[in-house]
Amino acid sequence: MSGRERGERRGVTRRxxxxxxxxxxxxxxxxxxxxxxxxxxxxxxxxxxxxxxxLVLRVNGAxxxxxxxxxxxxxxxxxxxxxLTGAKRVCDRGTCGACTIWLDGAPAYACSVLAIEAVGxxxxxxxxxxxxxxxxxxxxAFARRDALQCGFCTPGFVxxxxxxxxxxxxxxxxxTLRRSVxxxxxxxxxxxxxxxxxxxxxxxxxxARDSGAGDGAKGGR
Amino acid sequence: xxxxRYVRPASLAAAARAAAHEGAVLKAGGTDLLDRMKERVTxxxxxxxxxxxxxxxxxxxxxxxxxxxxxxxxxxADVAASPHVRSRLAALAAAAELAASPQIRHRATxxxxxxxxxxxxxxxxxxxxxxxxxDATCPVLEEGAVQEHAALFGNxxxxxxxxxxxAPVLCAAGARVVVHGGDAPVTRELATFWRAPARGxxxxxxxxxxxxxxxxxxxxxxxxxxxxxxEVRQRAAFDWALAxxxxxxxxxxxxxxxxxxxxxxxxxxxxxRAAGAEAALRGxxxxxxxxxxxAAAALAGARPLPGNAYKAxxxxxxxxxALVRAxxxxx
Numbered sequence: 001m002s003g004r005e006r007g008e009r010r011g012v013t014r015r016x017x018x019x020x021x022x023x024x025x026x027x028x029x030x031x032x033x034x035x036x037x038x039x040x041x042x043x044x045x046x047x048x049x050x051x052x053x054x055l056v057l058r059v060n061g062a063x064x065x066x067x068x069x070x071x072x073x074x075x076x077x078x079x080x081x082x083x084l085t086g087a088k089r090v091c092d093r094g095t096c097g098a099c100t101i102w103l104d105g106a107p108a109y110a111c112s113v114l115a116i117e118a119v120g121x122x123x124x125x126x127x128x129x130x131x132x133x134x135x136x137x138x139x140x141a142f143a144r145r146d147a148l149q150c151g152f153c154t155p156g157f158v159x160x161x162x163x164x165x166x167x168x169x170x171x172x173x174x175x176t177l178r179r180s181v182x183x184x185x186x187x188x189x190x191x192x193x194x195x196x197x198x199x200x201x202x203x204x205x206x207x208a209r210d211s212g213a214g215d216g217a218k219g220g221r
Numbered sequence: 222x223x224x225x226r227y228v229r230p231a232s233l234a235a236a237a238r239a240a241a242h243e244g245a246v247l248k249a250g251g252t253d254l255l256d257r258m259k260e261r262v263t264x265x266x267x268x269x270x271x272x273x274x275x276x277x278x279x280x281x282x283x284x285x286x287x288x289x290x291x292x293x294x295x296x297x298a299d300v301a302a303s304p305h306v307r308s309r310l311a312a313l314a315a316a317a318e319l320a321a322s323p324q325i326r327h328r329a330t331x332x333x334x335x336x337x338x339x340x341x342x343x344x345x346x347x348x349x350x351x352x353x354x355x356d357a358t359c360p361v362l363e364e365g366a367v368q369e370h371a372a373l374f375g376n377x378x379x380x381x382x383x384x385x386x387x388a389p390v391l392c393a394a395g396a397r398v399v400v401h402g403g404d405a406p407v408t409r410e411l412a413t414f415w416r417a418p419a420r421g422x423x424x425x426x427x428x429x430x431x432x433x434x435x436x437x438x439x440x441x442x443x444x445x446x447x448x449x450x451x452e453v454r455q456r457a458a459f460d461w462a463l464a465x466x467x468x469x470x471x472x473x474x475x476x477x478x479x480x481x482x483x484x485x486x487x488x489x490x491x492x493x494r495a496a497g498a499e500a501a502l503r504g505x506x507x508x509x510x511x512x513x514x515x516a517a518a519a520l521a522g523a524r525p526l527p528g529n530a531y532k533a534x535x536x537x538x539x540x541x542x543a544l545v546r547a548x549x550x551x552x
Contacts, residue, residue, distance in 0.1 A: 043235060043238060043239065044230060044231040044232055044234070044235030044238075045228050045229060045230045045231065045235055045236075045239050045269075046228070046229040047226050047227070047228050047229075047267075048226065048227040048228075048229070049224065049225065049226045049227050050224035050225055050226050051224075053227075069224055070224075070225060070226065070227035070268070071222045071223070071224055071225060071258075073255075092259065093256050093259065094252055094255075094256060094324070094325060097322070097324065100324055103327075103328075106298070106323075106327040107323050107324045107327060108324050108327055108328055109324045109325070109328075112251065112252055112255050112256070112324075112325075112328065113251070113328065114227070114251065114255070116227050117227075117251070117270060117273070160323065160324070163323070164323075178458070179458065180323055182322050182323075182458030182459045183321070183322020183323055183324045183325065183459055184322075
């Protein structure tokens with residue numbers, strides 16, 4: 001996040017530059033109109049695609065529109081079409097957990113969900129959990145406990161840990177936490193700090209809820 | 222992924238009709254299908270999102286006759302958390318809880334778990350030949366192949382092992398499956414749901430093209446019965462079983478085993494019924510000696526390969542453990 005902010009101050013970002021180049025190259029493709037959802041009432045089916053389809057996704061509490069082919073994964077739509085690059089694309093096979101988001105409050109691999117099937121669901125990404133100015137208690141605990149090295153797996157870990165804390169509350173213990181984040185991998189091996197941070201963040205979420213000051217623990221659940 | 226049409230059916234019957242066409246596939250949670258599509262092992266023209274059908278049920282209820290009815294679109298997380306499953310067939314909740322990761326368990330469905338395709342690494346990479354993708358032979362059976370995960374039983378043509386952890390429990394409990402084929406739904410035994418591997422087959426299950434799994438129906442356990450599930454795997458977290466066993470025993474008035482079911486997972490191309498173990502248990506007292514004998518008998522018909530002979534030991538272990546726990550759970 002901080003790198004991106006630095007780039008923006010210079011008036012150009014690496015990502016913006018790449019996106020601009022890509023858009024110019026692919027202008028002919030992008031200009032193609034979205035196919036309307038075909039109705040086949042006789043067969044009892046609606047058909048979308050294979051070309052781009054207009055979708056309205058509910059992301060972090062806001063309605064966001066995208067025009068994507070049915071084969072577009074939710075992860076690629078979030079990152080490529082909505083510029084929500086917190087969820088990371090690593091294995092793209094539902095194995096590493098770096099793309100973990102919440103769908104209707106439950107953890108999911110965004111790489112293993114199609115954007116078109118997420119229509120109607122409440123999508124929560126790491127950007128919706130908290131901001132640098134007002135971080136979620138779990139994000140704050142990860143930063144305070146230095147629960148990362150390269151940081152690439154961190155957004156997925158935070159989403160999985162925050163879900164575990166939301167789900168288990170004060171009952172979240174070491175073993176439950178470890179089971180809850182078994183679908184996330186850290187190649188740097190920061191697991192001990194992740195566990196410390198997650199348990200600490202969970203305690204703070206519970207305390208905030210108990211004291212009625214649950215504002216920082218907004219999670220879209 | 223190849224571009225495809227996304228088909229939303231209004232009903233299970235409409236989904237079955239739409240998916241009966243050449244080039245169409247059914248998608249529920251998609252956790253297996255999308256992986257295969259990304260590798261182009263499966264490259265459909267139409268993806269029929271059957272989970273979006275109005276009558277696609279994820280409810281888990283107990284019917285008036287005591288049958289545990291599980292909507293096929295219940296997720297593994299639903300099964301693991303269901304009070305009905307936990308009180309009537311706790312082994313199924315345990316098997317669901319052990320599977321995969323929370324992210325997968327909240328998407329993957331019961332129906333999809335039973336219909337998932339082989340997890341064989343050779344099948345899932347186009348750079349290798351594979352009998353089930355239409356090639357002449359199975360590369361797992363060749364000298365020098367990686368056979369660590371290969372099947373121990375029924376591995377003559379294809380040595381892939383069936384990964385479902387729910388299937389052995391459901392089969393041992395005598396579950397039946399409700400299938401919609403476009404006409405009236407049909408209810409059949411889950412035990413005969415899978416078919417032997419064949420060259421170029423496009424499904425692991427014995428279903429007509431497009432047919433939709435709608436519900437699983439588990440009859441109430443007989444009095445004085447116990448069911449347990451055990452598995453062994455390399456990692457405690459987020460791993461497939463190397464061998465698994467679901468066992469059900471029912472005792473008669475004298476405390477002897479009147480009926481037994483022993484089903485194995487991850488050791489054959491389909492969930493495998495260890496009939497030898499079942500026969501060895503009938504009429505015996507539920508004691509360690511009988512369980513040891515049953516565990517040995519479970520290996521009848523096994524054909525270990527050079528790389529997976531260790532699985533025979535694992536089978537003995539999981540069968541014995543499952544039987545001991547099933548006996549402890551008799552009520």
